[in-house]
Amino acid sequence: MESPQQTLEALNSTLFAVQLFVYIIAAISLAVGGIGIMNTMYTSVLERTKEIGIMKSIGARNSAIFTIFFIESGLLGTVGGLIGIIFGMGFAYGISFVGRIILGSELIQASIDPLLVVGALLFSFVLGTLFGVLPAYQASKLNPVDSLRAAK
Numbered sequence: 363m364e365s366p367q368q369t370l371e372a373l374n375s376t377l378f379a380v381q382l383f384v385y386i387i388a389a390i391s392l393a394v395g396g397i398g399i400m401n402t403m404y405t406s407v408l409e410r411t412k413e414i415g416i417m418k419s420i421g422a423r424n425s426a427i428f429t430i431f432f433i434e435s436g437l438l439g440t441v442g443g444l445i446g447i448i449f450g451m452g453f454a455y456g457i458s459f460v461g462r463i464i465l466g467s468e469l470i471q472a473s474i475d476p477l478l479v480v481g482a483l484l485f486s487f488v489l490g491t492l493f494g495v496l497p498a499y500q501a502s503k504l505n506p507v508d509s510l511r512a513a514k
Contacts, residue, residue: 392489395489403497404500406434414504418504427498428501429498432491436490436494438494439487443482443487447482458471458472
């Protein structure tokens with residue numbers, strides 16, 4: 363028979379392992395999402411090569427081109443974060459609802475902190491911009507003549 367202290371230690375150990383697993387999955391998900399944003403932005407640069415060439419030929423600076431793609435990648439990250447928050451909240455409230463039906467009590471309750479939601483959106487924007495730096499830089503460095511010639 364285990365003492366309450368041993369039971370608590372075993373529970374804490376299990377909880378730590380579950381938390382570590384969730385953190386690893388979250389880190390992998392963030393990396394995959396960031397690479398997805400980068401890939402999308404590279405594709406956007408390739409598809410808009412002619413547009414970039416036209417903007418540069420009429421006087422757009424490299425910094426303006428960079429800013430356009432930089433903000434676009436940040437918005438892409440924010441939209442992804444918003445979708446994730448919506449699905450996460452739906453999942454949390456769904457689990458709470460199912461728990462209430464199965465257990466017949468309010469033992470499992472969903473609690474969403476608005477500050478956490480704002481932080482997640484801000485983090486999504488920052489993640490999007492970080493993974494959008496290289497494609498934005500590539501877009502800003504395109505030669506207008508080569509861009510117009512290659513986009514036929």
